[in-house]
Amino acid sequence: MHKNSAEAQMKIDMLLCSLDDLQPSSVGGIAALLNVSEDKAAFFLRFLAKYRFITYDETRKTAVICQDFSELK
Secondary structure, eight states: OOHHHHHHHHHHHHHHHHHTTTSOOOHHHHHHHSSOOHHHHHHHHHHHHHHEEEEETEEEEEEEEEEHHHOOO
């Protein structure tokens, strides 16, 4: 596996583990976990929300994984 692909997969896994508790996670906390800017984290969270993997609250800057997606594991 290509190094960048492995790193991306690791970051996605960390994000999903972080969201898996069904509690709101802050954009700042997610950005720190993934070692990216808050803007990049928010952009990615908006993408996940668009396809209903998560619920993203723009006002509170928090994300929660959707129950249906969480139950897939």
